[in-house]
Amino acid sequence: MTAVTAAVRPGGRGLARVSVAVITGRNLRRLVRVPTLLAFATVQPVLFVLLFTYAFGGAVHVPGVTRYIDYLLPGIFVLAIGFGASQTGVAIAEDLATGMIDRFRSLPIPAAAVLAGRVAADALRNLFVTGLMIGVGAAIGFRFHAGPAAGLAAVGLAVATGLAFSWLNLLLGLAIRDAESAGLAGLFPVVILFFTSSALVPVATMPGWLQAFAKANPVTVITGALRALSLGGPTARPVTEAAAWLACLLVVTIPAAVASYRRATSC
Amino acid sequence: MPDMAIVAEGLGKRFGQVTALDGVDLELPAGGVLGVLGPNGAGKTTMVRILATLLRPDSGRAVVAGFDVARRPEAVRARIGLSGQYAAVDPFLTGQENLIMIGRLYGLSRRRARQRAVELGGRLGLAEAARRQVRTYSGGMRRRLDVAASLIAAPSVLFLDEPTTGLDPQGRMALWQVLGELTAAGTSLLLTTQYIEEAERLAEAVVIIDRGRVIARGTPGELRARAGADRLELACPPGQDPRRLAAALAPVGCGEPAVDEQARRVVLPVADGTGILSEVAGRLTAAGLAVSGLALRRPTLEEAFLALTGQPSAGRAGTGPDPDSEPAAAARQAGGSGSPR
Numbered sequence: 001m002t003a004v005t006a007a008v009r010p011g012g013r014g015l016a017r018v019s020v021a022v023i024t025g026r027n028l029r030r031l032v033r034v035p036t037l038l039a040f041a042t043v044q045p046v047l048f049v050l051l052f053t054y055a056f057g058g059a060v061h062v063p064g065v066t067r068y069i070d071y072l073l074p075g076i077f078v079l080a081i082g083f084g085a086s087q088t089g090v091a092i093a094e095d096l097a098t099g100m101i102d103r104f105r106s107l108p109i110p111a112a113a114v115l116a117g118r119v120a121a122d123a124l125r126n127l128f129v130t131g132l133m134i135g136v137g138a139a140i141g142f143r144f145h146a147g148p149a150a151g152l153a154a155v156g157l158a159v160a161t162g163l164a165f166s167w168l169n170l171l172l173g174l175a176i177r178d179a180e181s182a183g184l185a186g187l188f189p190v191v192i193l194f195f196t197s198s199a200l201v202p203v204a205t206m207p208g209w210l211q212a213f214a215k216a217n218p219v220t221v222i223t224g225a226l227r228a229l230s231l232g233g234p235t236a237r238p239v240t241e242a243a244a245w246l247a248c249l250l251v252v253t254i255p256a257a258v259a260s261y262r263r264a265t266s267c
Numbered sequence: 268m269p270d271m272a273i274v275a276e277g278l279g280k281r282f283g284q285v286t287a288l289d290g291v292d293l294e295l296p297a298g299g300v301l302g303v304l305g306p307n308g309a310g311k312t313t314m315v316r317i318l319a320t321l322l323r324p325d326s327g328r329a330v331v332a333g334f335d336v337a338r339r340p341e342a343v344r345a346r347i348g349l350s351g352q353y354a355a356v357d358p359f360l361t362g363q364e365n366l367i368m369i370g371r372l373y374g375l376s377r378r379r380a381r382q383r384a385v386e387l388g389g390r391l392g393l394a395e396a397a398r399r400q401v402r403t404y405s406g407g408m409r410r411r412l413d414v415a416a417s418l419i420a421a422p423s424v425l426f427l428d429e430p431t432t433g434l435d436p437q438g439r440m441a442l443w444q445v446l447g448e449l450t451a452a453g454t455s456l457l458l459t460t461q462y463i464e465e466a467e468r469l470a471e472a473v474v475i476i477d478r479g480r481v482i483a484r485g486t487p488g489e490l491r492a493r494a495g496a497d498r499l500e501l502a503c504p505p506g507q508d509p510r511r512l513a514a515a516l517a518p519v520g521c522g523e524p525a526v527d528e529q530a531r532r533v534v535l536p537v538a539d540g541t542g543i544l545s546e547v548a549g550r551l552t553a554a555g556l557a558v559s560g561l562a563l564r565r566p567t568l569e570e571a572f573l574a575l576t577g578q579p580s581a582g583r584a585g586t587g588p589d590p591d592s593e594p595a596a597a598a599r600q601a602g603g604s605g606s607p608r
Contacts, residue, residue, distance in 0.1 A: 015374050022371045026357060033359045033400070099353030103416070106319045107372045108345040265321050266353065 023117020
């Protein structure tokens, strides 16, 4: 080797920041290069907006809301972000199986960096996905009724929801280890919670036994907060409740995912 | 730079009921090369993972590049390179992007990481493919890229877990060449392998691990000596039963002859190599037997392995704990793969 000096010195905080950025870059590259991932980020959210609007829009009449799209879109944010996050579980399980995690764990970077880099890339994707859905929604009649600041807050809340989904799916991927099973395990709760929430129809139209569950359902709570920010009305309480749900999820999933990563090795 | 690249004492590791490592001691002087040989499931990979800070040992301790792997894992990580059994590279990044990514994660500057990526890509024959996504690479190219990634930050201690598995002969030679240059320049290398030839080619010292224990250690030459006698290898002409040949010559040997009926070959350990040749000739004449080829040679490490473990080195591939593989099959296999070079 031509006069190689050991160029590596553990860089402390600086390296932590760089490593998160490097991992984020890796995931963003994959996002635009892997067809499945690109479809999850582009085609699927657009289809969700159009399909649910035109399939349910004629049948569902929500009291106090003129256009169904105004009611629907916040729920579709949660659905699209939740579906997209299942790819995060798939990706980490694949990294585990292919030895990428072994390699990352042998490097002088903090344990959380690989996971945080993934979550950061997911957040950027979700920002794009939310913007795309707002654009498509606007083309077919969606409007923010509570002003631009509240609209931005809604986007922020949607992205924050994505953080919780991403950490949850990282944990699932690391625990389940099989990519396909991890993907399904990530979708399953989203499907169940989405259809038993107020995302598509008001909770009041559901049978009584389901109403109790639907009201406590985090998708209902988060969708409620997003609606408050986009349709108008009191925001303090719904947004606080949604933030509390997300904080609880993050407080549980982040340490669990990091601990699981620290022990993870292939096979 | 500490004198010892690796010191491990009494490393033990259990996974549930399975004892993967059972008190392994190892030493690798700085700048040296240690080959770890053993069949599948012997504990080689577990040992590498402990030394590379991926697993914590249940017992014992290990110091790598001057730092305790359990107490100062981050200091160890800054000084080691690891290439595991899989090609751990991202298929959707280009070869160069993979190398730069790993270099940046080691703390190299952007410029330095790029420089090293180009340099190593060239050395490992990946320059032309550097800007192609890795999913278009052959298995051998991925493997070389993986090794390049482990070298990106010029680590002082390098761990390679079966680095040439899946490489074609040219790829293997190219990698051996690079590893030879690296170790000549002072990098300490621990490599596990199932290829005796690889250990002989690269390693100054060899340990043989079986069922989580070191069952032999020494230089390749010493281990050959432990395998005992020289080998008399006879080729049996067509139309003659190689077992008759073995039976006729068995009294000359100092161990059981191994008969490979497929290859029509008999291998006999002999104590006094050259001294017995006239007796061999006499016995063949007396029995009316002919040979179509005869060679006297030193035992291969493969045979040393067989003598020490009672198993050929790749004999238990993928079957888990299987202490009683068929001895005859083992003998045949050893005879078949122990052809003179």
